[in-house]
Amino acid sequence: MSKVVLDASALLALLNAESGSQEVAERLSEAAVSAVNLSEVVAKLSERGVPESEIRTALDGLGLEIVAFDETTAYRAGLLRRVTRPAGLSLGDRACLALALQLEAPVFTTDRSWKTLRIGVKVRTIR
Numbered sequence: 001m002s003k004v005v006l007d008a009s010a011l012l013a014l015l016n017a018e019s020g021s022q023e024v025a026e027r028l029s030e031a032a033v034s035a036v037n038l039s040e041v042v043a044k045l046s047e048r049g050v051p052e053s054e055i056r057t058a059l060d061g062l063g064l065e066i067v068a069f070d071e072t073t074a075y076r077a078g079l080l081r082r083v084t085r086p087a088g089l090s091l092g093d094r095a096c097l098a099l100a101l102q103l104e105a106p107v108f109t110t111d112r113s114w115k116t117l118r119i120g121v122k123v124r125t126i127r
Contacts, residue, residue, distance in 0.1 A: 002032035002065045005100040007109035008040035008092060010126055015041070015058060020126030024108055032065040032103060034073070036095035073098045080119065087113045097121055 004027045006014075011033060014024040024031075033041075038059070045055045067073075076098035077091065084094060093111070097119065100107040106122035107114070114123040 002067075002103055003027075003030040003105055004032070004124075005096060005103060005105050005107045006031050006033045006037070006064070007096045007107060007111065008033075008037040008044070009110040010108040011037065011041050011064075012044060013110055013126060014062075015045070018127075020110060023124075023126045027108070028062060028064070031062075031108075032067050032099065032105070034067055034069055034092075034095045034099045036069045036092050038064075038066055040092045067099055067103075069095055073102060076101060083119060084117060087116060089114075 006024065010020070010024050013019070014021045014028075041059070042055055046052070073095065077094040080089075080094045080097055084097070096107055096109070097117075100121045101119070106124050108124050108126055110125065110127055112125050115125060117123065
């Protein structure tokens with residue numbers, strides 16, 4: 001079972017070898033990502049002109065646990081809207097946090113505003 005959850009921003013930092021990527025790389029073998037956040041990463045890479053085959057190769061090679069956005073997680077993410085709205089969190093952000101709650105795991109992100117949240121999830125900002 002996974003011990004950390006990656007936000008799309010953390011996964012993109014890893015793929016782009018950005019600041020904080022080493023911290024993500026060190027925890028990769030125990031990382032999970034919501035299918036919603038995977039979709040965000042695929043979209044960003046596609047926008048940059050990366051072909052689908054290269055995207056699949058890069059992401060599949062990471063060995064991440066991809067967790068489906070099921071009914072339970074959908075409710076959990078929806079219920080987070082009220083408490084995360086002041087921080088401006090998106091559906092993708094809430095999907096990530098809902099997964100972290102489900103797995104009782106810390107979440108890795110580049111979004112510092114998440115540190116202000118008091119929802120029962122440990123947030124690790126990678127930069």
